[in-house]
Amino acid sequence: MKLRTTQDNTHELLDTRHLTESAYVLRMSRRGLQFRSGQHILLGEAGSIHNREYSVYSAEQDDYFEVLIKEVDDGLVSKQLKKLKPGSMLQLEGPLGFFTIEPGLIGNAKFLFVATGSGIAPFHSFVRSYPALNYKILHGVRYASEAYEKDTYPSEQYVLCTSQDKKGDFNGRVTSFLESNPVETDTHCYLCGNFEMIHEVFEILERQGVPPQQVHAEVYF
Amino acid sequence: MKKIAFKTLGCRLNQYETDALASRFHKGSYQLVDYNEPADVFIVNTCTVTNQSDQKSRQTIHQAVKANPDGLMLVTGCMATNHKQSLLETPGIDYVVDNDHKTSIFSLIESHFRGEHPDPEGFDEDLFSYDPAFKTFHTRSLIKIQDGCDNFCTFCIIPSVRGRAVSRPVNAILDNIREVVDHGFKEVVLTGVNIGRYDYDDVNFEQLVAKILELPGDFRLRISSIEPDGFTPHFFELFQHEKLAPHLHLCLQSGSEAILLKMRRMYTAREFRQLAEQLWDRYPDFNLTTDIIVGFPGETEKDFQDTVQMTKDLRFSHIHTFKYSVRNGTRAERMDGHLTERIKNQRSAVIRKISEENKHLYFNQMMGKPQRMLIERISADGIARGYGENYIPLRIKAKDLKRNTFVNVKPERIHDAKEMELWAKLL
Numbered sequence: 319m320k321l322r323t324t325q326d327n328t329h330e331l332l333d334t335r336h337l338t339e340s341a342y343v344l345r346m347s348r349r350g351l352q353f354r355s356g357q358h359i360l361l362g363e364a365g366s367i368h369n370r371e372y373s374v375y376s377a378e379q380d381d382y383f384e385v386l387i388k389e390v391d392d393g394l395v396s397k398q399l400k401k402l403k404p405g406s407m408l409q410l411e412g413p414l415g416f417f418t419i420e421p422g423l424i425g426n427a428k429f430l431f432v433a434t435g436s437g438i439a440p441f442h443s444f445v446r447s448y449p450a451l452n453y454k455i456l457h458g459v460r461y462a463s464e465a466y467e468k469d470t471y472p473s474e475q476y477v478l479c480t481s482q483d484k485k486g487d488f489n490g491r492v493t494s495f496l497e498s499n500p501v502e503t504d505t506h507c508y509l510c511g512n513f514e515m516i517h518e519v520f521e522i523l524e525r526q527g528v529p530p531q532q533v534h535a536e537v538y539f
Numbered sequence: 540m541k542k543i544a545f546k547t548l549g550c551r552l553n554q555y556e557t558d559a560l561a562s563r564f565h566k567g568s569y570q571l572v573d574y575n576e577p578a579d580v581f582i583v584n585t586c587t588v589t590n591q592s593d594q595k596s597r598q599t600i601h602q603a604v605k606a607n608p609d610g611l612m613l614v615t616g617c618m619a620t621n622h623k624q625s626l627l628e629t630p631g632i633d634y635v636v637d638n639d640h641k642t643s644i645f646s647l648i649e650s651h652f653r654g655e656h657p658d659p660e661g662f663d664e665d666l667f668s669y670d671p672a673f674k675t676f677h678t679r680s681l682i683k684i685q686d687g688c689d690n691f692c693t694f695c696i697i698p699s700v701r702g703r704a705v706s707r708p709v710n711a712i713l714d715n716i717r718e719v720v721d722h723g724f725k726e727v728v729l730t731g732v733n734i735g736r737y738d739y740d741d742v743n744f745e746q747l748v749a750k751i752l753e754l755p756g757d758f759r760l761r762i763s764s765i766e767p768d769g770f771t772p773h774f775f776e777l778f779q780h781e782k783l784a785p786h787l788h789l790c791l792q793s794g795s796e797a798i799l800l801k802m803r804r805m806y807t808a809r810e811f812r813q814l815a816e817q818l819w820d821r822y823p824d825f826n827l828t829t830d831i832i833v834g835f836p837g838e839t840e841k842d843f844q845d846t847v848q849m850t851k852d853l854r855f856s857h858i859h860t861f862k863y864s865v866r867n868g869t870r871a872e873r874m875d876g877h878l879t880e881r882i883k884n885q886r887s888a889v890i891r892k893i894s895e896e897n898k899h900l901y902f903n904q905m906m907g908k909p910q911r912m913l914i915e916r917i918s919a920d921g922i923a924r925g926y927g928e929n930y931i932p933l934r935i936k937a938k939d940l941k942r943n944t945f946v947n948v949k950p951e952r953i954h955d956a957k958e959m960e961l962w963a964k965l966l
Contacts, residue, residue, distance in 0.1 A: 513800045
């Protein structure tokens with residue numbers, strides 16, 4: 319397997335920020351790595367043959383690099399990475415992907431970001447990288463405690479949809495919210511999270527008349 | 540003079556790289572011989588896209604080692620990159636060269652025959668500095684414009700063995716095409732891993748194609764396999780140019796929206812359908828061929844029927860059907876719902892049958908419509924065979940035909956052999 323294991327792609331773990339019992343943010347040294355908000359990386363412990371894909375959580379202008387990780391019950395890498403201490407070395411490949419915003423649209427177009435769970439990560443990066451962005455976020459989680467760092471977003475631009483408690487802004491799934499709150503057809507829609515949500519939201523947006531060219535998706539598995 | 544033989548498995552990009560290597564060895568005073576003949580050097584350019592490709596690559600290597608125990612055996616390509624260590628431990632293999640060092644094979648072999656013990660990884664990594672492939676095994680000249688892929692489809696091992704997307708400089712491509720056209724090639728085929736993502740110094744794929752079409756000379760340009768994302772309306776306009784062949788191998792993979800998402804493809808089935816309809820609105824006889832993967836993890840009968848419907852609706856004249864094959868390290872390997880070989884075989888047979896039916900339909904549609912045929916070979920009985928611009932295999936019988944020349948023909952009837960062709964007459 320062609321895995322680039324040279325020192326060039328190793329980054330030092332600076333800090334682990336635990337957001338919930340199972341979700342955490344890894345902050346690592348940037349080392350000049352360029353990326354565009356919305357892209358993802360392949361991340362693993364230095365020297366390990368195992369890695370996983372994570373969207374970049376930090377902003378393009380930050381002097382560090384962050385990813386938001388949700389620990390998977392029977393997962394391997396998400397558990398390994400959680401145990402690492404500051405000073406540990408991480409190995410990353412990337413940045414990768416095309417889930418990005420055309421620069422010309424920033425400040426000139428409306429955006430809707432729909433996320434489930436840790437799928438909020440690329441939107442966190444968008445919002446922090448591009449202050450002029452005209453956006454609304456729908457964040458679908460089971461419990462309000464999973465509203466990862468929601469203070470990042472002005473309350474009028476963030477809708478927390480909770481399916482298992484009533485502590486969110488909307489009680490129910492993001493799909494239910496969208497059904498009862500149609501999207502204006504000139505909105506650029508970015509979807510990130512589990513594939514069932516994305517599949518359903520694609521259908522809803524199509525019914526509401528949003529052109530498919532304005533709908534972008536990043537699937538988390 | 541030393542004799543050298545090549546065997547290539549897999550894609551057109553591999554074929555291009557073999558052609559280019561063969562040209563380099565020919566220029567270096569090696570005699571190219573058929574793979575079944577004794578030779579001093581054997582080079583197997585392998586493929587690893589499916590399990591079957593791995594098996595074929597291994598069989599080919601073993602057969603060559605067995606038939607020529609005294610010949611020097613070098614294995615390269617994607618399977619060599621993916622399974623380097625196990626190949627190095629295989630008796631009879633002298634060198635294993637990964638894709639990044641493939642361009643250095645001539646230097647490596649020369650070094651070996653000087654009595655040195657070269658390390659393949661001691662040469663510079665280089666993806667593009669191949670010689671022009673004059674000594675090709677085909678009438679068409681393959682031109683490599685990029686390598687690698689950043690899409691990371693969940694089923695695909697190729698980003699791991701070909702690396703990140705890298706584009707070849709525009710001027711190097713244009714110079715290469717000028718050289719092969721001057722050398723007499725009449726058809727140029729663009730190759731790479733994901734050519735639609737070509738991007739060099741702000742020149743994208745469409746702009747590159749436009750530049751190639753401006754080059755002088757009597758040649759036609761064929762875009763080979765391409766991913767159906769990132770096209771603009773300008774892309775469709777390019778096909779008005781008489782040099783650009785009206786054919787695309789546009790990789791669909793599945794007609795199910797759910798499966799396309801799970802595959803992490805960059806388009807929806809709806810968008811693909813729109814793309815095909817836009818092409819046919821402008822060019823009713825445009826030829827679309829495609830790839831389909833059947834039996835992807837979690838593919839339900841409903842998902843499969845969506846694919847069946849789409850392959851019928853879009854009338855792909857050829858469908859390259861793959862049974863899903865687990866590739867280690869890919870995301871799909873860890874997905875639930877892996878299907879049995881029995882189901883994959885059944886679904887594969889259904890798609891293959893549709894492919895044959897579609898081919899019949901398309902060939903009938905093209906009956907009587909003039910084609911500019913490039914003659915690729917002429918058999919002893921005087922039958923010339925080649926392809927028209929729409930990538931229809933044609934055969935004609937006439938006097939004074941010459942290989943590697945264009946002739947204007949009109950298809951008249953189907954030649955229904957193992958590989959369907961159209962009989963045509965000269966205009």
